[in-house]
Amino acid sequence: MRSSLYIEGRAGERVVIDTGPEFRLQALRAGITRLDAVFLTHPHADHVHGLDDLRPLCRDLNKKPIPVYGNRYTIEELRERFSYIFRHTQYGGGKPRINPRVIRKPVRIGALSFTPIPVKHGMLDIVGWKIAELEDGQTQERGGAVYLTDTSMIPDTSLDLIHSPEVLIIGGLRVRPHETHFTFKEALQVALQIHSQRMYLTHICHEHSYRDIDAYCHAFQADQDCTGVSMGSAYDGLEVEV
Ligand SMILES: [Zn+2]
Numbered sequence: 001m002r003s004s005l006y007i008e009g010r011a012g013e014r015v016v017i018d019t020g021p022e023f024r025l026q027a028l029r030a031g032i033t034r035l036d037a038v039f040l041t042h043p044h045a046d047h048v049h050g051l052d053d054l055r056p057l058c059r060d061l062n063k064k065p066i067p068v069y070g071n072r073y074t075i076e077e078l079r080e081r082f083s084y085i086f087r088h089t090q091y092g093g094g095k096p097r098i099n100p101r102v103i104r105k106p107v108r109i110g111a112l113s114f115t116p117i118p119v120k121h122g123m124l125d126i127v128g129w130k131i132a133e134l135e136d137g138q139t140q141e142r143g144g145a146v147y148l149t150d151t152s153m154i155p156d157t158s159l160d161l162i163h164s165p166e167v168l169i170i171g172g173l174r175v176r177p178h179e180t181h182f183t184f185k186e187a188l189q190v191a192l193q194i195h196s197q198r199m200y201l202t203h204i205c206h207e208h209s210y211r212d213i214d215a216y217c218h219a220f221q222a223d224q225d226c227t228g229v230s231m232g233s234a235y236d237g238l239e240v241e242v
């Protein structure tokens, strides 16, 4: 299935990053019955075209529409692609009750903070997300995961924002170079550069089996003398505790 991330916070926060074409199937499998927010990386079809299936999760009229966060480009594209949601021209049928919001700074959802990480996806400016949990007193971030997909370049200012995450989930498309995505090697090099303790490759194309990718990671680690870092492929249904 296409790449996305479902986050459950310790205080009951429920958040999804990206709603790809299989969002409905993924949500059913994960048992998602409510969401506090949706965060988007960018508006390519493989990341947003399951958006309409948020509908059953925002049926309760006593609750506010689900906030959907993205950069300006993403939110403008969303309003165009899903115009029926925002215009009053559809009669009958249902549509999701969502509240699109342009992200300008880190957002708090309960005890979780979500920081947008600007990255390049070829020519496009998109965002990854850093997720951290705030300790009691709510000033100190603890642990933390970084989710970067569809990335081909990370500016230095963004690298500074994601130093030493406990978990890095990063897009690596394949071994062969690609104009708008990191290769496996480029993604693994980012993990070393920012000193992540655990790294999972995601957004993998169909040219390689999971077994091949894990073998690739082991060979990379032996070559780079970094066997203390955990590196491997993500897969559908993978659960990670941070
Ligand atoms: Zn993309």
Ligand SMILES: [Zn+2]
Residues within 6 Å of the ligand: 044, 046, 047, 150, 203
């Ligand atoms: Zn993609």
